[in-house]
Amino acid sequence: MDIKKLQALVVDALEDVKAQDIHVYDTTHLTSMFDRIAIASGTSNRQTKALAASVRDKVKEAGGEIVNMEGEGTGEWVLVDLGDMVVHIMQPAIRAYYRLEEIWGDKEVSLAVAKRGATARKTAAKADGEARAPAKKAPAKKAAAKTTAKTAAKKAPAKKSAASEPAVKAPARKAPAKKAAARTTTARKTAAKTPAKAAAKKAAPRRKASED
Numbered sequence: 001m002d003i004k005k006l007q008a009l010v011v012d013a014l015e016d017v018k019a020q021d022i023h024v025y026d027t028t029h030l031t032s033m034f035d036r037i038a039i040a041s042g043t044s045n046r047q048t049k050a051l052a053a054s055v056r057d058k059v060k061e062a063g064g065e066i067v068n069m070e071g072e073g074t075g076e077w078v079l080v081d082l083g084d085m086v087v088h089i090m091q092p093a094i095r096a097y098y099r100l101e102e103i104w105g106d107k108e109v110s111l112a113v114a115k116r117g118a119t120a121r122k123t124a125a126k127a128d129g130e131a132r133a134p135a136k137k138a139p140a141k142k143a144a145a146k147t148t149a150k151t152a153a154k155k156a157p158a159k160k161s162a163a164s165e166p167a168v169k170a171p172a173r174k175a176p177a178k179k180a181a182a183r184t185t186t187a188r189k190t191a192a193k194t195p196a197k198a199a200a201k202k203a204a205p206r207r208k209a210s211e212d
Helices: 003-016 043-060 094-100 100-104 116-168 171-211
Strands: 020-026 035-040 069-070 077-081 085-089
Touching: 003 020, 003 035, 003 043, 003 085, 020 100, 035 094, 043 077, 043 085, 077 100, 085 094
Parallel strands: 035 085
Antiparallel strands: 020 035, 069 077, 077 085
């Protein structure tokens, strides 16, 4: 496993169980046995054991190799040998007594740099999830568009039939017939009145003559 990936896994595993005072050192210039050494503190036997188990499990899950583990019995100082990296998990009193930083701490690796591999993996995983999310939602949008189109298609014939009803039901066309009938009746009345008026006019002179 790449050393940068390995140190990122170790730091993540230690932080997950609330390890204190984590330090990572580059030892390539001091020994050929391993490339990195990590030192962290646990406040109790239970926590040091839990920290060691967290490192072991996380490295195993990533496909790394666990060479050896020592000190789990007492929990005062647990050592996890990962081949290219050695992790020392110690209680504060033991750590202050042995002062491993003075032996191996010539070249410290910043935790920000050590964790960079883990951050890159999380960012890539998040980006991958965001890229896949729209693809899953696309069918739902298409289905909604189809439903809208079907609804519009169903409503369209109803509008056309409603618009065509006035053309079919055209009571207004009967109006000319009524008007024609009214005109005929008026003409008849006028025709009937005209002979009566004429007769009245003819009779009028006769009446005047008889009166004279």
